[in-house]
Amino acid sequence: MSKAGTDATHTGPASAGVFAKGALAQPLDSLTGVGPALSEKLSRLALERVADLLFHLPLRYQDRTRVTPIGTLKSGMEAVVEGEVTACDVVAGRRRSLLVRLRDGSGILSLRFFHFSPAQQQQFQRGFTLRCFGEARAGATGLEIYHPEYRLIGQGAAPVEDHLTPIYPTTEGLNQARLRALIAQALKQLEEAPQDLPDLIPEVLRTRFRLPGVIECLRFLHEPPPDAPIDQMSDGVHPSQRRLAQEELLAHQLSLRQVRARIQKDGAPPLTATGGLSARFLAQLPFSLTGAQRRVLDEVRRDLAREIPMLRLVQGDVGSGKTVVAAMAALIAIGGGCQAALMAPTEILAEQHYRNFREWLEPLGIEVAWLAGKLKGKARLDAKAAIADGRARMVVGTHALFQADVTFQRLGLAIVDEQHRFGVHQRLALREKGEAGGLTPHQLIMTATPIPRTLAMSAYADLDLSVIDELPPGRTPVQTVAVADPRRPQVIERIRAACAEGRQAYWVCTLIEESEVMTCQAAEVTRDELTTALSELSIGLIHGRMKAAEKAEVMAQFKDGVLDLLVATTVIEVGVDVPNASLMVIDNPERLGLSQLHQLRGRVGRGSTESFCVLLYHPPLSQNSKQRLAVMRETTDGFKIAEKDLELRGPGEVLGTRQTGLANMKIADLERDSDLIAITTTLADALLNEAPQAAEPLIRRWLGEAAGQYGAV
Numbered sequence: 119m120s121k122a123g124t125d126a127t128h129t130g131p132a133s134a135g136v137f138a139k140g141a142l143a144q145p146l147d148s149l150t151g152v153g154p155a156l157s158e159k160l161s162r163l164a165l166e167r168v169a170d171l172l173f174h175l176p177l178r179y180q181d182r183t184r185v186t187p188i189g190t191l192k193s194g195m196e197a198v199v200e201g202e203v204t205a206c207d208v209v210a211g212r213r214r215s216l217l218v219r220l221r222d223g224s225g226i227l228s229l230r231f232f233h234f235s236p237a238q239q240q241q242f243q244r245g246f247t248l249r250c251f252g253e254a255r256a257g258a259t260g261l262e263i264y265h266p267e268y269r270l271i272g273q274g275a276a277p278v279e280d281h282l283t284p285i286y287p288t289t290e291g292l293n294q295a296r297l298r299a300l301i302a303q304a305l306k307q308l309e310e311a312p313q314d315l316p317d318l319i320p321e322v323l324r325t326r327f328r329l330p331g332v333i334e335c336l337r338f339l340h341e342p343p344p345d346a347p348i349d350q351m352s353d354g355v356h357p358s359q360r361r362l363a364q365e366e367l368l369a370h371q372l373s374l375r376q377v378r379a380r381i382q383k384d385g386a387p388p389l390t391a392t393g394g395l396s397a398r399f400l401a402q403l404p405f406s407l408t409g410a411q412r413r414v415l416d417e418v419r420r421d422l423a424r425e426i427p428m429l430r431l432v433q434g435d436v437g438s439g440k441t442v443v444a445a446m447a448a449l450i451a452i453g454g455g456c457q458a459a460l461m462a463p464t465e466i467l468a469e470q471h472y473r474n475f476r477e478w479l480e481p482l483g484i485e486v487a488w489l490a491g492k493l494k495g496k497a498r499l500d501a502k503a504a505i506a507d508g509r510a511r512m513v514v515g516t517h518a519l520f521q522a523d524v525t526f527q528r529l530g531l532a533i534v535d536e537q538h539r540f541g542v543h544q545r546l547a548l549r550e551k552g553e554a555g556g557l558t559p560h561q562l563i564m565t566a567t568p569i570p571r572t573l574a575m576s577a578y579a580d581l582d583l584s585v586i587d588e589l590p591p592g593r594t595p596v597q598t599v600a601v602a603d604p605r606r607p608q609v610i611e612r613i614r615a616a617c618a619e620g621r622q623a624y625w626v627c628t629l630i631e632e633s634e635v636m637t638c639q640a641a642e643v644t645r646d647e648l649t650t651a652l653s654e655l656s657i658g659l660i661h662g663r664m665k666a667a668e669k670a671e672v673m674a675q676f677k678d679g680v681l682d683l684l685v686a687t688t689v690i691e692v693g694v695d696v697p698n699a700s701l702m703v704i705d706n707p708e709r710l711g712l713s714q715l716h717q718l719r720g721r722v723g724r725g726s727t728e729s730f731c732v733l734l735y736h737p738p739l740s741q742n743s744k745q746r747l748a749v750m751r752e753t754t755d756g757f758k759i760a761e762k763d764l765e766l767r768g769p770g771e772v773l774g775t776r777q778t779g780l781a782n783m784k785i786a787d788l789e790r791d792s793d794l795i796a797i798t799t800t801l802a803d804a805l806l807n808e809a810p811q812a813a814e815p816l817i818r819r820w821l822g823e824a825a826g827q828y829g830a831v
């Protein structure tokens with residue numbers, strides 16, 4: 119149930135006990151029996167202070183509070199049973215074992231030992247009474263318990279446990295009994311001085327949101343009464359667990375909002391008029407904006423007019439037309455006397471934006487500069503000079519744009535494309551690119567990862583959210599088919615036919631075992647194979663190990679129609695736009711996640727002709743792969759795909775840890791606790807309004823003392 123269980127080696131800086139006082143605030147070696155060796159083990163579990171033990175929650179529970187009649191045991195049940203020994207024999211079988219037969223009034227059970235000593239064998243005398251604990255399973259003799267914990271008991275036996283038995287996440291060399299004894303010491307100190315563990319959620323909010331007190335929850339979870347709902351607790355959905363998960367979600371959200379507040383503390387240049395630039399831009403576009411683009415643009419416009427920095431995330435499925443929205447925003451900044459910068463995660467994508475922006479903005483008399491890591495020598499110096507003296511009003515590039523040696527004359531708007539490749543800390547770093555006068559640039563962040571709104575609100579609590587929920591008209595949805603590799607020759611014929619009609623195609627080679635070298639080699643082999651098979655076509659190759667200039671050259675040739683077929687690794691995943699390409703073959707699609715497949719497929723279906731995506735898989739497929747390919751065949755809706763992806767892979771994978779830190783939660787689980795996420799936003803609003811001083815302690819409890827640098831988490 120607890121996240122900590124799957125992460126027993128967690129060594130994050132967070133110390134949940136950070137706001138404890140008195141004995142609970144002491145380091146762990148203040149407890150009886152804790153020396154340096156044990157302290158070291160405990161710190162592997164991120165346990166530093168006595169109070170941290172209280173927040174170290176059980177993974178699951180065992181019920182040793184009652185004796186279960188043997189007759190009511192079922193396979194899979196863990197239980198305490200008591201019975202009289204009726205037989206004890208060493209039996210041969212596939213493995214030799216000691217078999218002890220037990221009987222109570224209600225039924226018969228066997229205990230089986232594969233490892234046993236003669237002394238042990240002697241213990242099991244007929245007529246003796248045994249109490250044992252273990253998991254019953256169906257065995258050769260009916261229900262059996264393998265290697266139970268057991269002891270011989272006399273008449274009027276010792277009592278059973280008075281609480282459910284917690285099983286904690288632990289680390290090598292630290293057993294449950296030892297950990298339990300330490301936690302018992304911490305609970306005793308809590309008993310003696312409950313005021314030493316203040317509840318960090320103010321009482322008025324606890325009452326309003328019906329949250330039980332933190333002490334009550336912790337006590338309950340460490341020492342649940344015999345009648346506690348063990349299944350509910352093992353699933354992590356007991357009210358006591360939910361209260362703590364809620365607190366953790368709240369802390370994460372508050373932390374993101376703190377990032378936002380910090381950025382918005384500085385002023386931003388209010389940007390309103392565009393001096394006719396946007397009208398001229400729109401007039402030269404060969405299409406008109408969709409309703410969704412216009413709506414999002416209005417939201418952006420309102421933000422830009424204000425004197426606090428815009429922090430807006432624009433979500434839009436692949437092909438929904440985010441780039442035009444970015445260009446319009448840039449024109450508002452430029453019209454207002456500022457510079458605008460657009461940063462993209464890869465050079466290919468940045469290069470493509472550069473071409474677009476030049477094509478769009480140069481006719482309006484706006485100079486567009488280009489800057490990427492690979493740009494060297496005089497070209498680099500020239501670009502930097504144009505950015506510094508303000509000649510370049512628009513700057514496009516990779517993250518090289520925001521390196522220390524790049525100075526802007528007056529940066530008013532920073533646009534980040536495909537934000538899921540960037541971290542929160544880069545967002546913070548942007549502030550520094552504002553001008554010296556304490557102005558922070560407005561920020562527009564664009565992503566094609568459509569995540570469900572509630573999750574987005576939690577993961578991006580530092581950003582306002584706009585959604586482009588409409589594709590430009592005239593697109594025909596991409597038809598997707600899954601084809602097994604033995605039919606490869608037919609797929610190749612299909613490419614021949616498409617290119618004969620003047621269309622273009624992609625052949626995408628997926629990542630081989632995380633090895634870029636092997637993947638690139640495989641792409642080369644595929645290119646050779648296809649060149650032989652399709653000798654009349656002009657075929658290009660693009661992969662991650664090529665020089666930036668080479669890649670740009672190949673991309674340009676493909677875009678200009680010089681190449682019919684482009685063999686590529688997944689470097690083309692993000693944002694590449696060649697409307698005439700209408701066929702994509704994805705080789706080994708089973709290696710990719712759903713969102714990545716969706717991104718790739720979004721490279722076709724950009725023009726008005728019917729487009730196809732062929733998923734060329736290699737049988738046999740795992741159950742999960744089958745499901746993924748089925749989803750791809752059934753829908754092209756990015757939101758549906760994202761939801762399915764979330765279901766199949768979980769939010770940590772989908773969102774990426776770098777980006778949010780949300781995947782590092784100790785107790786909360788974004789899927790299981792998804793209903794809490796919506797409440798978290800309301801709760802955070804209330805807390806910031808009514809008890810803002812409570813935010814800092816909560817953040818530090820759950821995100822660690824260094825939570826100020828949220829992005830580093």
Ligand code: ADP
Nearest residue numbers: 405406407408436437438439440441442590695
């Ligand atoms: P993405 O949201 O994936 O970044 P792009 O901005 O690359 O999408 O746009 C995809 C394609 O759609 C481009 O060729 C672009 O010119 C075109 N496009 C954008 N907006 C419209 C529109 N309103 N009508 C028609 N085509 C559009």
Ligand code: MG
Nearest residue numbers: 440441535693
């Ligand atoms: Mg794009």
